[in-house]
Amino acid sequence: MGRLTLALCVLLLLVLAPAARADEVTSFDGTRIVYNWFPADRLAPGAKAPTIFIGPGYSSGGDDASSDAVKQFRAAGYNVLTWDPRGFGQSGGTVQVDSPDFDARDMQALLDATAKRPEAQLDAPGDPRMGMSGGSYGGGIQFVTAAIDSRVDAIAPSIAWHSLITSLFKEDDLKSGWGAVLCSAGESRGLAEGILQPKPETGAQDPHIFRTCTQGLAQGRAFEEDKAWFAERGPGELIRRIRVPTLIMQGTVDTLFTLRESIENHALLRETKVPLKMMWFCGGHGVCNTGAGPANFVEDRVLAWMDRWVKRDAKVGTGPAFEWLADDAQWRSAAGFQLPRSGALRGTGSGTLPIAPGASSGGAIAATPAAPGSALEVAVEPAKAALDVLGEPKLKLTYRGTASPSATRVYAQLVDPSRRRVVGNQATPIPLTLDGQERTIERPLEAIAVRTAPGAVYTLQLVSSSSLYAPQRSAGSVAVSRAEIELPVVDPARAVVSAGERPDATVPGAAGGAKPKPQGRSCTSRRAITITLRRVPKRAKLRSVIVSVTGKKTVRLKGRRRVRVDLRGARAGRVTVRLVARTAGGKRYVDRRNYRTCVPKRR
Structure with missing residues (x-):
């Protein structure tokens, strides 16, 4: 009798527990984005919970219920949303490589959908309490989403990038090893997974990706037009717009997105004074041959980060502001990342x-x-x-x-x-x-x-x-x-600690560690302008053009008189664009242009 009663109780719990569901949204441009919804474990009828978005890697669809990450977050009391990025899996559209103009706006559609879920805890109408997790492609999307939408409460991007120029084309040298791997995965998964699904979608690669995968790999370098396209696939300067607690994780043996990418992102976030933590682990896009340290160490830190900043439990400790795993498989730490x-x-x-x-x-x-x-x-x-x-x-x-x-x-x-x-x-x-x-x-x-x-x-x-x-x-x-x-050689005891790295750090402009009250969607400069180099004589053969935006070099191009300049993510106000052109004959021409961003349109 006891066993029968137990079995009936288990069956009743299964019936009452919210079930995982697959659904879809229509993004701003009509693209169909498919996602999976997993309510928190043991969520009572009518109860609500915060939500975690878990992003997939490049060419992959969203995780299913068997994913360790999905299980961990659900068991910890979070709803989980996973999705097929545009161009991959069941979703439609063209692969845009975590573009702030496309993929980030897909996330806004998913945020809208989450706010309508009966299990979703809200901070305000249309504003779900949520954090983001995931690696690589699923890490890059966190940066650009948090930069353009204030509804994100915390992010934990792993093995992501700062610039696809510095990561894929370092010193103008194409990473052909990883290029071959990624190009093969993108072409096969984007098409095959879509065709095999109940509602077929045949997501496509953008021509810039395809050309880099074919002619770029064959010639050992990418066309300048294609590099300019990749340069627009952030996060880059959009990092400056992030105002939520951020845990950055990067792999010491990652040869695709190296530690330099995390150093750049961390430096920009220090300026914003958001709660900030960085971890370097043995893993990522590469092979760990020196030991990965204790099991689940990084995963537990991610969960603690979400408990602290999404659940807003001030009693949860998130560990030192900088932790790294050296090649002896031992974790070490410092109070801040800047180590003299x-x-x-x-x-x-x-x-x-x-x-x-x-x-x-x-x-x-x-x-x-x-x-x-x-x-x-x-x-x-x-x-x-x-x-x-x-x-x-x-x-x-x-x-x-x-x-x-x-x-x-x-x-x-x-x-x-x-x-x-x-x-x-x-x-x-x-x-x-x-x-x-x-x-x-x-x-x-x-x-x-x-x-x-x-x-x-x-x-x-x-x-x-x-x-x-x-x-x-x-x-x-x-x-x-x-x-x-x-x-x-560094001394961890002499770390320079920024405001966001301190144990008592709070979100700037918010009380009690909560995010600031949204004032509507903040201004996002969407200007991407084309400048013609008029000072250079028409017959002169251009060797290079260096573009700097407000004093920071953004991209170096070769042989182009029309230069595309990306101002997206620039702060409201005046922006100075400086172009330095050099001809094959050694002559130098400098041009400066001033622009204003976030200026209301005349009615």
Whole structure:
């Protein structure tokens, strides 16, 4: 009798519990966006709960009920919404790569739909209490959504980007390894998943993506028009508009969206003084070979972040403002991300490096030590104690050489000989001009997180090519008369703590840690203008155009007289656009334009 009673009780709970449901919304431009709705576990009839949006990776549809993340949030008392981004899965439209003008407005439609759900807790009519989680493509969408819609309460983007130019086309060098992977996934998943669904949709790739995937990969570089399109796929300067608590997570072995992307985003958010935390973990778009640390450490931090800022439970601790996992699989922390240097490990050397077309080093998504005799190597001084090496190493090269074509690149990577691994699996392109003249170049390398053992020795390797990037196309050699490498040593106890990183941080302009009362949707500059370079003589052949918006360089273009400038996300007021054009003959032309954003339209 007892077992029968228990079985009936379980069945009754299943009947009364809100069921997961699939639904759809129509976005601003008529595009159909399909989503899944999962009410919180054990939610009583008539009760309401806050909601978490979980974003998927590139080419993927929304998570289903079997997802660990969905289960974790539902068990913690949250409704969960997942969705198929436009162009993927069952949703229609063209893939727009987390565009603030398309994908972020799809999120606004989903926010509207969430506000109508009977299980959704509201802060005001049409304003659901909600946070956002997810990685990669599902991380980028959080930045742009929070930037344009004040209804978002907290975000926890993981392994996202700041700029697709600095991440995909570093030093104008296409990441062909990851490019091949992403292009294949985007084409197959976007079409196949849509066709196989009950309500078929045949989402499409934008022509800019397709052209970069075909001609770009074949030629080793993208067209300037395509790069300009990717440059508009934020978040970039839109980060400055975010006014909600933000937990940034980035992978130390992520060779697609490297630690530099999180450093840029964190720097802009520090200025806004929002509650802010950053975590560097061993994972992301890459391979963790040094240990990932305790299970569920990052996931538990994300849940705590949502409990603190979405449920607004001030008793929940979110941990130190900066936590990182070094290559010894141990978590360390500091009160803030800005860690003053307490020293450095240095090395100097010289040598000659042959350069040959097609030569390759490493794997498509992870750098590996070069074969013996194929790299120019510089030994770094031994560590005298256990040290925290954290951040971007600095490289300075004085060199001379000849090659055809003369404009080429070499790749710098830091090797741990004791493990026979490249630190963080990272390689950094270093642009060279091999025209017989002596030149000097300085560059930061990709950031690393290392805990040295006493006596540990590291080696800088310069290789002529890396499979992470486009194949080498030059033939020749470079003689390096002096190579200087400097690894940053930091002291976590001396962290510089910003207002948003303090344990008592609150949302600016809000009481009790709540978000400010919405004043309607804040002004969002949607201006994307085209400027014609009129000062440059028509017969002059342009070599490059550098575009700066309010003092910050945004993009470098080649050979274009009409330049598209993206002002979206700029603060209300005056914006100065500066264009510096250089011709093939060496002449320089400077043009300045002033614009005003968020100016009411005349009636």
